Amino acid sequence: MGNSLKPFYGDSTAKTYSNLIKEHLTIAADLVKAAKAGDKKSAADAEKRWYSNADEIVEFLSRINPYLSKEEFRKMFYEHLALTKSEALSILNQDYKSGIQVFDKIEREALEMADAITDGVIKQFPQLF
Numbered sequence: 001m002g003n004s005l006k007p008f009y010g011d012s013t014a015k016t017y018s019n020l021i022k023e024h025l026t027i028a029a030d031l032v033k034a035a036k037a038g039d040k041k042s043a044a045d046a047e048k049r050w051y052s053n054a055d056e057i058v059e060f061l062s063r064i065n066p067y068l069s070k071e072e073f074r075k076m077f078y079e080h081l082a083l084t085k086s087e088a089l090s091i092l093n094q095d096y097k098s099g100i101q102v103f104d105k106i107e108r109e110a111l112e113m114a115d116a117i118t119d120g121v122i123k124q125f126p127q128l129f
Contacts, residue, residue, distance in 0.1 A: 001018060001021050002014035002015055002016075002018030002019075003018075005017050005064075008121055008124075008128075009064055013064055017061075020053065020056055020060060021057070023053050024053050024054070024057065027046055028050060030046040030049075031043055031046035031047055031050060031085070031088070034046055035088065035089065035092060036092055051078070051081060054077045054080075054081055057077065058070055058073050061120075065120045065121065065124050066124070067120040067123040067124050068116065068120040073113070073116060076109065076113050079109055080106065080109045080110065080113065083102055083105050084106060087099050087102040087103055
């Protein structure tokens with residue numbers, strides 16, 4: 001995902017973003033593993049780290065692009081996390097119908113987040129579009 005930022009912000013910024021997203025995915029995997037194992041303490045710790053990582057991503061993106069509303073993007077990201085957790089729990093509980101329904105919501109939310117980032121980039125660099 002960092003490569004999508006490289007043409008606008010350079011290699012260093014793209015790498016930082018890639019690392020934040022990699023951490024996001026790693027923490028999500030830790031959360032699922034802990035939930036699957038029934039380890040509530042580790043799951044709670046992973047969830048706390050997950051939200052902290054989301055805050056880091058929001059801070060990072062709003063710092064590099066003044067057209068991204070920190071509050072609006074944080075709200076979207078937290079909704080994304082809540083939906084992703086709900087989907088994982090549905091699958092762990094073998095409620096696949098619910099998991100599919102939640103996945104559809106996740107997809108819409110992810111597209112909205114991507115659109116918000118794209119809109120911010122276009123506003124910041126209108127000469128490139």
